[in-house]
Amino acid sequence: MSATTGGYYFAPPSKWPVVGSTALFFVMTGLALWMNEIQPWGYTSLAVGFAILLYMLVGWFGIVIHESESGLYNEQMDTSYRWSMSWFIFSEVMFFSAFFGALFYARVFSVPWLGDFDNALIWQGYEAKWPTMGPYLDPNPAFQFSPMSAWGLPAINTALLLSSGVTVTWAHHALIANKRHQLILGLFLTILLGAVFLGVQGYEYYHAYSDLNLKLSSGVFGSTFFMLTGFHGFHVTLGVIMLTVILGRCIKGHFKPEHHFGFEAVAWYWHFVDVVWLGLFVVVYWLV
Amino acid sequence: MQKMTNFFRRSGLFGANVGKIVILCLISCPVLAAYDVNIPAPASPIAEQIYNLHMYILWVCATIFVVVFGFMFYSFFKFRRSKGAKPDVNFHESTLIEIIWTIIPFIILIAMAVPATKTVLDMKDTSAPDMTIKVTGFQWGWRYDYSAENFGFYSNLSTPWSQVGQPGSGPSEKQGSDYLLEVDNPLVVPIGKRVRLLITSNDVIHGWYVPQLGINQYGIPGFIKDVWFKADKVGTFKGQCSQICGKLHGYMPITVIVKSEAEYADWVEKSKAKWSTKASAETPVAAAPAEEDNKTFTMAEAKDKGEKIYSANCVACHQPTGKGMPPAFPALAGSKVVLGTSEQQIGLLLNGKPGTAMQSFARLSNSEIAAVITYTKNSFGNSVGKVTQPADIKAARK
Amino acid sequence: MSTTTAHDHAHDHSHDHAPGGLMRYFTTTNHKDIGTMYLWFAFTMFFIGGAMALGIRAELFQPGLQYLQPEFFNSLTTVHALVMIFGAVMPAFVGFANWLIPMQIGAADMAFPRMNNWSFWIMIPAAILLMATFFVPGGAAASGWTLYPPLVMQGGMGVDMSILALHLLGASSIMGSINIITTLLNLRAPGMTLMKMPLFCWTWLITAYLLIATMPVLAGAITMILTDRHFGTSFFNAAGGGDPTMFMHIFWFFGHPEVYILILPAFGIVSSIIPAFARKPLFGYASMVYATGSIAILSFIVWGHHMFTVGMPAAGQLFFMYATMLIAVPTGVKIFNWIATMWRGSLTFETPMLFCIGFLCMFTLGGFSGLVLSIVAVDITLHNTYYVVAHFHYVLFPGAIWGLTAAVYFYLPKFTGKMYSETLGKWHFWVSAIAFNVTFFPQHFLGLAGMPRRIPDYALQYAEWNAISTIGAFALGFSQLIFLYNVVTTIRSGEKAKDKQWEGADSLEWTHLPSPAPYHTFETPPVLK
Numbered sequence A: 001m002s003a004t005t006g007g008y009y010f011a012p013p014s015k016w017p018v019v020g021s022t023a024l025f026f027v028m029t030g031l032a033l034w035m036n037e038i039q040p041w042g043y044t045s046l047a048v049g050f051a052i053l054l055y056m057l058v059g060w061f062g063i064v065i066h067e068s069e070s071g072l073y074n075e076q077m078d079t080s081y082r083w084s085m086s087w088f089i090f091s092e093v094m095f096f097s098a099f100f101g102a103l104f105y106a107r108v109f110s111v112p113w114l115g116d117f118d119n120a121l122i123w124q125g126y127e128a129k130w131p132t133m134g135p136y137l138d139p140n141p142a143f144q145f146s147p148m149s150a151w152g153l154p155a156i157n158t159a160l161l162l163s164s165g166v167t168v169t170w171a172h173h174a175l176i177a178n179k180r181h182q183l184i185l186g187l188f189l190t191i192l193l194g195a196v197f198l199g200v201q202g203y204e205y206y207h208a209y210s211d212l213n214l215k216l217s218s219g220v221f222g223s224t225f226f227m228l229t230g231f232h233g234f235h236v237t238l239g240v241i242m243l244t245v246i247l248g249r250c251i252k253g254h255f256k257p258e259h260h261f262g263f264e265a266v267a268w269y270w271h272f273v274d275v276v277w278l279g280l281f282v283v284v285y286w287l288v
Numbered sequence B: 001m002q003k004m005t006n007f008f009r010r011s012g013l014f015g016a017n018v019g020k021i022v023i024l025c026l027i028s029c030p031v032l033a034a035y036d037v038n039i040p041a042p043a044s045p046i047a048e049q050i051y052n053l054h055m056y057i058l059w060v061c062a063t064i065f066v067v068v069f070g071f072m073f074y075s076f077f078k079f080r081r082s083k084g085a086k087p088d089v090n091f092h093e094s095t096l097i098e099i100i101w102t103i104i105p106f107i108i109l110i111a112m113a114v115p116a117t118k119t120v121l122d123m124k125d126t127s128a129p130d131m132t133i134k135v136t137g138f139q140w141g142w143r144y145d146y147s148a149e150n151f152g153f154y155s156n157l158s159t160p161w162s163q164v165g166q167p168g169s170g171p172s173e174k175q176g177s178d179y180l181l182e183v184d185n186p187l188v189v190p191i192g193k194r195v196r197l198l199i200t201s202n203d204v205i206h207g208w209y210v211p212q213l214g215i216n217q218y219g220i221p222g223f224i225k226d227v228w229f230k231a232d233k234v235g236t237f238k239g240q241c242s243q244i245c246g247k248l249h250g251y252m253p254i255t256v257i258v259k260s261e262a263e264y265a266d267w268v269e270k271s272k273a274k275w276s277t278k279a280s281a282e283t284p285v286a287a288a289p290a291e292e293d294n295k296t297f298t299m300a301e302a303k304d305k306g307e308k309i310y311s312a313n314c315v316a317c318h319q320p321t322g323k324g325m326p327p328a329f330p331a332l333a334g335s336k337v338v339l340g341t342s343e344q345q346i347g348l349l350l351n352g353k354p355g356t357a358m359q360s361f362a363r364l365s366n367s368e369i370a371a372v373i374t375y376t377k378n379s380f381g382n383s384v385g386k387v388t389q390p391a392d393i394k395a396a397r398k
Numbered sequence C: 001m002s003t004t005t006a007h008d009h010a011h012d013h014s015h016d017h018a019p020g021g022l023m024r025y026f027t028t029t030n031h032k033d034i035g036t037m038y039l040w041f042a043f044t045m046f047f048i049g050g051a052m053a054l055g056i057r058a059e060l061f062q063p064g065l066q067y068l069q070p071e072f073f074n075s076l077t078t079v080h081a082l083v084m085i086f087g088a089v090m091p092a093f094v095g096f097a098n099w100l101i102p103m104q105i106g107a108a109d110m111a112f113p114r115m116n117n118w119s120f121w122i123m124i125p126a127a128i129l130l131m132a133t134f135f136v137p138g139g140a141a142a143s144g145w146t147l148y149p150p151l152v153m154q155g156g157m158g159v160d161m162s163i164l165a166l167h168l169l170g171a172s173s174i175m176g177s178i179n180i181i182t183t184l185l186n187l188r189a190p191g192m193t194l195m196k197m198p199l200f201c202w203t204w205l206i207t208a209y210l211l212i213a214t215m216p217v218l219a220g221a222i223t224m225i226l227t228d229r230h231f232g233t234s235f236f237n238a239a240g241g242g243d244p245t246m247f248m249h250i251f252w253f254f255g256h257p258e259v260y261i262l263i264l265p266a267f268g269i270v271s272s273i274i275p276a277f278a279r280k281p282l283f284g285y286a287s288m289v290y291a292t293g294s295i296a297i298l299s300f301i302v303w304g305h306h307m308f309t310v311g312m313p314a315a316g317q318l319f320f321m322y323a324t325m326l327i328a329v330p331t332g333v334k335i336f337n338w339i340a341t342m343w344r345g346s347l348t349f350e351t352p353m354l355f356c357i358g359f360l361c362m363f364t365l366g367g368f369s370g371l372v373l374s375i376v377a378v379d380i381t382l383h384n385t386y387y388v389v390a391h392f393h394y395v396l397f398p399g400a401i402w403g404l405t406a407a408v409y410f411y412l413p414k415f416t417g418k419m420y421s422e423t424l425g426k427w428h429f430w431v432s433a434i435a436f437n438v439t440f441f442p443q444h445f446l447g448l449a450g451m452p453r454r455i456p457d458y459a460l461q462y463a464e465w466n467a468i469s470t471i472g473a474f475a476l477g478f479s480q481l482i483f484l485y486n487v488v489t490t491i492r493s494g495e496k497a498k499d500k501q502w503e504g505a506d507s508l509e510w511t512h513l514p515s516p517a518p519y520h521t522f523e524t525p526p527v528l529k
């Protein structure tokens, strides 16, 4: 099996794509059933789907890591990975912009409109302000909430994420300088900071629900707040998992000072998550 | 053109008969005159502007089309290989030509944009209205509120369902000339007045669309959007809901009658008596003769009346069988609410269930609501037995 | 000249031990296999979507309800559009991208062959979910393909399934686009500069960019629908401070670039075919590239033209009107360049060329009706009428579908090594050209006269045109059967095609490769002058 011909690596046939699609079929069917409360089929299908998905991820990344470590990837492949990761992150940016856009629209357009003169015909007495739960819920004392203050937990979280950005960069420099101990330490700290971030966010949600009465269903404020921070948190979780895999690989001695795109890709991703958080911190928490 | 049309009329080719249409289609596509091919005659200044704007742009585009494709067809004949044309392979670049054909369309576009802008500004200027009417779309009809005069009414399709028919069997009655465009209570406005409409909706988005008045505006639930028109012709103008709003989207027409001022004043007086909303603006009680409210239904009477109300108001969602269309529209057969207390069901009908398609039916009269409740409680296999009386409804309205 | 290079590829490398039979397709990492799967998938979906369209047209044959419940009619309309757009046109373009891009830029395969296969296979669960919606309680989504809330809130489980299917299709598109963009940017043979790429590559480069930028936005919008439906959020609910109009903004921010996604690759195809039959290089190559780029950029700022009737402020309407009108300029440049390519050429009219000419005339007509719609005031009378339906079928059917059809005829010899029947091809063209116009031209009149779209039943004054349109639609369906027959018989028993079937074609797949193109091509990059 001559792996490279003329510089291009021909990937051998692989079952993983079809396995992955099967997984997605069960996951999506499961989601549909779950949302419509058709149980136990929903949970079952989800469980099957995620199990297959896990199997696929392990298997597929296994091959890629193996190929990479066997030196099958040349420089062209490396550049391909760089391009693709950049475009992938761009697509993630666009995904978040949909939700940032929703927040912007609610604050700048829909809420002020709801409070304007014409709409007083429908919503007497509604005063446009932010935060708001909208004209129907606002007057109802049972729904009153207080927004999350920016300078408590969120500020701590900002500090956590920013320092994790530093530690991952430190680890990267260590990798380039071939200082493996610093590399592992740096990565470990990054993961730790990420995990603490998630813990704090979990606590923040708990606090929101139990003390502030701020819920996903708290009108458009709750919707945008939880969807933005929630999707961000989900991305942090993915980032932490990916960093953990990279840490494992580093401990096993993978990556070379001049050839480590796997590491860099995850570092890019981590920085992306970081930047999104800064955006969130400003528009979701600070500018309330 | 007129002659040709008459010829075709006389020759009977235009009958709605299928076979004839096939023939027609094969031989006579060019004959358009018998068919509507353009925007209907405008009846307001804005509609007039729209009409002219459309004709203008149409002709500009048609001209460009002819010129551009003139070149193409010319080259088909001039430069075809079968005529021995040799390719001029060096003719593939010319900055000058590129610039020219970038600039000319740009100029044409400016010539279109100028009048278009003017119309937009006129259209959006809703200031200084002579009168204001609130228009509310719901699944599937319209409500018009003349707030200043304190009356308002519902406007529903009045074409009988037998003309629409059932899938499988088709219509069982011949369709009238106003098929699907007729309503029970049209909107009435005076001629020559600036009428401002405040358009909204109760449930999903609807579109209040009357082309001859130059209006097409979504009614968006929870928001009020305003438009205006000034009718400059007396007459009846038709339109339809323009935004998909569910099952009966095709069955919520709009009729606007423009009257002279005197006739309009007359109509307002009558309407005030009929549809007054003075009592309570929110839940207008349909004006039913008082004695009906005091009536005591027997089961048979109630079911009889109730069935009519049901098929006019409820079948669309809950179906003639009462089985509904779960999960969107629940079955009434075996429903907990229907089998439960009448209070519960009265409350539901009077208030609707916010956020769902189950709107308030407070517009029905007390006896109508009583009858329909009795009907649902004792049909589709339900047999509660109790007869709900108009007085119960009256009490609940308080 | 082309055959001399053939021996390079005659020996098939044994490096992938490809399993035989069906397993070959399940596990393949070969761009041509994957392209083939995409194309057959798209063809199947096209017929399914077309069958739904025939259901719609059958009900609209006469006033009154004859065959379909109104709710089911709405479902057909909705799923027809979703199937055609996401199941037929987009995958078909990706199929051609898979086949052609590596060959046209002298690459051995796509940048990420395994992911390539995954992008295809993700569409299968999506298609299953989408079609299954017809069989769940509550039926398929019936809100129109635009899925506007609050109507979409009233749907049943079918809505959730459609949304999840769209998520999958979106993921597939994003992966496919990343793959294509990376291939184009990074795998070009030495000497193949960007400005030497065939236009099909350029248009796909830009399309892929549009896809990556907009599919995630769609994903966001429909996720908000899901949470509004099931988890108590109020994005699109005024009572909670949200706004249904917000969905429209987000949707059309995706939706308008999406319609260019449906046409740009067809522009690329036409740009390769016309020069081949004019025997003359494409006129104004550079300006074609810039025009495509301008269309893409402008496409992000015109979405409001779908929303002129929501009651946006005059300034918004004017902005969107001007921006929309501007798109006519670069599009016009393209049309003019194509015609100039024919000018002083040596024209012949084989089937692919016929479809391209049809494309030019009919797409321009559709573009003009688009321009009419972009005029705010005129759109007021035409919005959501059959005029819009006519507009977009003119740009989509002769635009996207004929572009694809032309490509099928043009490339069948290269893909299969067999030549299709020119006679049947011409029949296919003429029947569908006539039938298409009989179907959709009258819809302009219906729209002008005020017939709303998405209705199963209509007033009597619309009866004649509707009947004609329905007859046209069935003839159009018939013409597609000719197409199917022609393709199948070509594959099974076509005559042998030449390596360079079209003498005027000049991109690498014609000049450097035999017909059919071998399983692996350009394992060593070609040498370009």
Ligand code: HEA
Binding pocket: B061, B064, B068, B104, B105, B106, B108, B109, C146, C259, C260, C262, C263, C305, C306, C324, C325, C327, C328, C329, C331, C332, C333, C335, C363, C364, C365, C366, C367, C368, C369, C370, C371, C373, C374, C375, C379, C382, C383, C384, C388, C391, C392, C395, C396, C399, C400
């Ligand atoms: C392939 C898909 C495609 C393409 C290419 C286009 C192209 C265009 N579209 Fe279309 N459009 C759709 C698909 C597409 N559209 C769809 C699917 C919908 C409906 C969605 C829904 O509601 O379901 C829609 C709806 C739609 C609307 C909304 C209508 C409404 O709902 O009320 C509008 C309004 O502005 C519009 C405008 C345009 C314009 C101006 C172009 C321009 O790009 C056209 C430019 C081309 C030309 C103008 C012709 C060539 C130019 C010349 C020869 C140069 C000289 C010309 C001049 C100077 C005039 N389109």
Ligand code: HEA
Binding pocket: C046, C047, C048, C049, C050, C051, C053, C054, C056, C057, C077, C078, C080, C081, C082, C084, C085, C089, C143, C144, C145, C146, C389, C393, C396, C397, C400, C401, C439, C453, C454, C455, C473, C474, C475, C476, C477, C478, C480, C481
């Ligand atoms: C690429 C996109 C695409 C394509 C190719 C088509 C193709 C066709 N469309 Fe489509 N259509 C849309 C995209 C497309 N459409 C969109 C986006 C909408 C808007 C939806 C909405 O409002 O939400 C729409 C809506 C739409 C409507 C309006 C429905 C309504 O408002 O309620 C109509 C009505 O005539 C229609 C008709 C057709 C027809 C007759 C074809 C034909 O061209 C189809 C031809 C193909 C075939 C017929 C299949 C081939 C043959 C067979 C299946 C074998 C059997 C054949 C015979 C027995 C003859 N379409």
Ligand code: CUA
Binding pocket: B137, B138, B140, B205, B206, B207, B241, B242, B243, B244, B245, B246, B248, B249, B250, B252
């Ligand atoms: Cu109301 Cu459509």
Ligand SMILES: [Cu+2]
Binding pocket: C255, C256, C259, C302, C303, C305, C306
């Ligand atoms: Cu658009």
